[in-house]
Each structure stands twice: as structure tokens, then as C-alpha cells.
Amino acid sequence: MPRDTFADLPDEALLVLYANGDPDAARLLAHRLVPRLVGYAARMLSDRSEAEDIAQEAMLRLWKLAPEWRQGEAKVSTWVYRVAGNLCTDRLRARRRRSVSALDDVAEPESGAQPAVAGLIEADRMAALDAALAALPERQREAVVLRHIEGLSNPEIAEILQIGVEAVESLTARGKRALATALSGQRAALGYEEAD
Amino acid sequence: MDDLEALFAEAKSGAMQPSQGLMARVIADAEALQPRPVPLAGPHARSGPQARGGFLAGLAALFGGAGALAGVGSAAVAGLVIGLVQPSAVESMSGMLASTSTTIEQVELIPDVSALLAGE
Incomplete structure (x- = not known):
């Protein structure tokens, strides 16, 4: 199939073409999915390097699954987002375990919303957003990033997080409120109003 | 909340681009794991020794393997013999x-x- 006709194909069709040995399908699928996965994982982990590892691992699992992919059961993008989300959760848990053991040695205050935002005086807007996101509970962060930055619909997010649509709405609403509160003291630093 | 929406819009528009190294690794993984294409038998491939092997292999696959094909063949021959004798x-x-x-x-x-x- 000529490559220019691939652009109109859905992800699922590209995955089938890949499984059938088409050399161009994987390249196009990777260009569609990898940037989204990197963005999502980077917002979840606040770490670009780890985000790239997550994106590579999620794509690796997709390539492995390709021959057994059953069409109509899930969207490819939803599936890789779910894998990436689970991988991010694993990494965040590992971080927490490490930080707990570090806290045993060094008496530092437990990280929370305020300390994460407090050190952002010189940060730019995206860094402020990332820091505020990092202070959210994991599920809220996932829902807010997927809804408001990745632009997915609530039903898609529900499928990724494997919860109901109402629960997604609740998570995003609570997440947004928490973000607004965390960033409210940063308006001047964010450039949205002049400092008094 | 308006500030937050503006931040979201900014984050959305400034989508992160993966590094070239990551894209190369992902494509390399894909190539390494890609199933080998199964060649379809064309019309010209129906003659010659290879084509006959391909036909038998295809027939065996249709019956669920060479063992199943042998069983079906044996039953057919037995039926023919009983009918003739x-x-x-x-x-x-x-x-x-x-x-x-x-x-x-x-x-x-x-x-x-x-x-x-x-x-x-």
C-alpha cells in the first residue's frame, strides 16, 4: 500500500498492517503515539528521561501484542495510555518507597502540595504547572493530564483508568480545584497579573 | 480557573517532542519484533516443485496440520477400498x-x- 494512504488509516488498521509485516506501518504508528506517551508520562513523573523509558516500554508491549490484537475490543491509543499509566504508577510507587527509606535517615517534612509549589518562585509557567500536578494524588493527576492536556474524552479516560465516567468527572473536578488552589498564590509568578 | 485553563492550553500546544534517539529505539524495537510477512501464492506460483509443496502445506494447514490431513486421507482411502472390494x-x-x-x-x-x- 502506498505510504501516503496510511495517513488516513486508524491506529488499529496500522497495527494490523504492522502485524502483517508492513514496514511503514510501525513508523507511522510510532510517530502518532510516542509523542503523546512521552508528554503524558513526563507530566506524570516530572522526569523527561523516565518518560522516554516509559514510552519505549509501552510501545514495546504494543509491538509484542500486535499479532494477537483483537480489533474492536479497545482503541490502540487507549491501550498504550493504560500501559504507560500503569508503568508510571509503578515508578511513582518505587519513588515513594525510596523516599520513605530516605526519610528514615534524614528528618525532612513529608512532600505535599505546599512544598512542591513553594519552591517555584523563579520557575516558568510549565514548571509551575508540572510542580502543581506532581503534588496531586496519582489518580487525579492522571485524570487531569489525560482530560485537559492530552485532550481525551471522559469515556476514553474511564477506559484507561478502568473506572466509571462519573468517577473520571469527579477526579478531574477535584484535581482542577486542587491545582487552582496550589497555583493561586503564584499568579504573579505565572505572569497572569502584575505583582502587588 | 481561567488561569488554569490558559496553562492547560499552553501545555497542550507545547506538546513534548520525543528525542530522535527514542524514536530510533522504538522503530528498532518494532522492526525486531515484527512478524515476518506470509507470502501469498500468486497465479504463476502454481507450477513447479515449490508450488506443489506450498499447495500441500496449505492443504495441511486447512485441515489443521499434517497429522490431521493424514487421518482424513487414510479414511478416504479406506472408504474407497471398502466400496471397491x-x-x-x-x-x-x-x-x-x-x-x-x-x-x-x-x-x-x-x-x-x-x-x-x-x-x-
């Missing part, structure tokens, strides 16, 4: 089924043991 038991049974005048009492289904059953 016509052993007497088969002959009497087929004669009964084909004939309109023969009654069930006239057919000895187990001719060799009838004497034993009669106590002779």
Missing part, C-alpha cells in the same frame, strides 16, 4: 438397503454366530 457383510447390508423386496428377517447381520445362538 465390497466385503460380503457390506454387500448384504447394501443389498438390503437398496432392495425394496428384502425384509429384515432375510438378512443375516451376524451370520457366523447364528449357529451358536441356536445351540447347535
Whole structure:
């Protein structure tokens, strides 16, 4: 199939073409999915390097699954987002375990919303957003990033997080409120109003 | 909240681009794991020794493997032999089924043991 006709194909069709040995399908699928996965994982982990590892691992699992992919059961993008989300959760848990053991040695205050935002005086807007996101509970962060930055619909997010649509709405609403509160003291630093 | 929406919009528009190294690694993974394409037999491939092998292999695959194909083949040959040789038991049974005048009492289904059953 000529490559220019691939652009109109859905992800699922590209995955089938890949499984059938088409050399161009994987390249196009990777260009569609990898940037989204990197963005999502980077917002979840606040770490670009780890985000790239997550994106590579999620794509690796997709390539492995390709021959057994059953069409109509899930969207490819939803599936890789779910894998990436689970991988991010694993990494965040590992971080927490490490930080707990570090806290045993060094008496530092437990990280929370305020300390994460407090050190952002010189940060730019995206860094402020990332820091505020990092202070959210994991599920809220996932829902807010997927809804408001990745632009997915609530039903898609529900499928990724494997919860109901109402629960997604609740998570995003609570997440947004928490973000607004965390960033409210940063308006001047964010450039949205002049400092008094 | 408006500030937050503006931040979201900014984050959305400034989508992160993956590094070239990551894209190269992902493509390399894909190539390494890609199933090998199964060549479809074209019209010109139907002659010659390779084509015959391909046909048999395809037939075997259709029946669920070479073992299943061998079983089906054996059953077919056995059926042909029985039809051609016509052993007497088969002959009497087929004669009964084909004939309109023969009654069930006239057919000895187990001719060799009838004497034993009669106590002779």
C-alpha cells in the first residue's frame, strides 16, 4: 500500500498492517503515539528521561501484542495510555518507597502540595504547572493530564483508568480545584497579573 | 480557573517532542519484533516443485496440520477400498438397503454366530 494512504488509516488498521509485516506501518504508528506517551508520562513523573523509558516500554508491549490484537475490543491509543499509566504508577510507587527509606535517615517534612509549589518562585509557567500536578494524588493527576492536556474524552479516560465516567468527572473536578488552589498564590509568578 | 485553563492550553500546544534517539529505539524495537510477512501464492506460483509443496502445506494447514490431513486421507482411502472390494457383510447390508423386496428377517447381520445362538 502506498505510504501516503496510511495517513488516513486508524491506529488499529496500522497495527494490523504492522502485524502483517508492513514496514511503514510501525513508523507511522510510532510517530502518532510516542509523542503523546512521552508528554503524558513526563507530566506524570516530572522526569523527561523516565518518560522516554516509559514510552519505549509501552510501545514495546504494543509491538509484542500486535499479532494477537483483537480489533474492536479497545482503541490502540487507549491501550498504550493504560500501559504507560500503569508503568508510571509503578515508578511513582518505587519513588515513594525510596523516599520513605530516605526519610528514615534524614528528618525532612513529608512532600505535599505546599512544598512542591513553594519552591517555584523563579520557575516558568510549565514548571509551575508540572510542580502543581506532581503534588496531586496519582489518580487525579492522571485524570487531569489525560482530560485537559492530552485532550481525551471522559469515556476514553474511564477506559484507561478502568473506572466509571462519573468517577473520571469527579477526579478531574477535584484535581482542577486542587491545582487552582496550589497555583493561586503564584499568579504573579505565572505572569497572569502584575505583582502587588 | 481561567488561569488554569490558559496553562492547560499552553501545555497542550507545547506538546513534548520525543528525542530522535527514542524514536530510533522504538522503530528498532518494532522492526525486531515484527512478524515476518506470509507470502501469498500468486497465479504463476502454481507450477513447479515449490508450488506443489506450498499447495500441500496449505492443504495441511486447512485441515489443521499434517497429522490431521493424514487421518482424513487414510479414511478416504479406506472408504474407497471398502466400496471397491465390497466385503460380503457390506454387500448384504447394501443389498438390503437398496432392495425394496428384502425384509429384515432375510438378512443375516451376524451370520457366523447364528449357529451358536441356536445351540447347535
